[in-house]
Amino acid sequence: MRDLNLSSTSLNKLLLLKLIEGGVSGSTRLQKMVFIVEQRCREQQRADRGFAYPFIRHLYGPYSEELHTDLAFLVRKGYVGKSDSMPVQYCLTEKGEKLLRGYSDQLPEAQVNYIAGAELNRLRKLPLQTLLDEVYEDYKVKSYDYGDRIDR
Numbered sequence: 001m002r003d004l005n006l007s008s009t010s011l012n013k014l015l016l017l018k019l020i021e022g023g024v025s026g027s028t029r030l031q032k033m034v035f036i037v038e039q040r041c042r043e044q045q046r047a048d049r050g051f052a053y054p055f056i057r058h059l060y061g062p063y064s065e066e067l068h069t070d071l072a073f074l075v076r077k078g079y080v081g082k083s084d085s086m087p088v089q090y091c092l093t094e095k096g097e098k099l100l101r102g103y104s105d106q107l108p109e110a111q112v113n114y115i116a117g118a119e120l121n122r123l124r125k126l127p128l129q130t131l132l133d134e135v136y137e138d139y140k141v142k143s144y145d146y147g148d149r150i151d152r
Helices: 008-020 027-043 065-074 094-106 108-117 118-125 126-140
Strands: 057-058 059-061 079-081 090-091
Touching: 008 065, 008 090, 008 094, 008 108, 027 059, 027 065, 027 108, 027 118, 027 126, 059 065, 059 090, 059 126, 065 079, 090 094, 090 108
Parallel strands: none
Antiparallel strands: 057 059, 079 090
16 A cells, blocks of 8 residues: 555545446435445544545535535546536546546545445435435434534
8 A cells, every 4th residue: 555645635536536436416416425425434433534524504415515626626627527417427537537546545445345335326326305315314414504514
């Protein structure tokens, strides 16, 4: 394993590439998937480093402006493809796959195992409303006012 001491910003982007590797339908779904990965890894006390996005309660549940910005950066730089259709489809480009392969040994095992696991594939396939209901119920999002930071 190379010791590159990746910054949390770089690590967030690499983990985001790993999550998008399987394809993601919609920005709202992507936000919830990242939120769930972060929360579940913390619950299992298996995350020493990983996604470090602050989330607030927004119109459709947890939302991170920093995640939105990182995704836009990855699209702009050509690492992630974004469809023009609705809902937006995100996928890794060849350039993104190459970058991810180059840094795969730097990603925290807990997050990578979860991202590659069956639970995340289940979340990819859930109807969006079911995913939103699950996030609201499992993480008590409704107990926060709109705009409030969701504690971890």
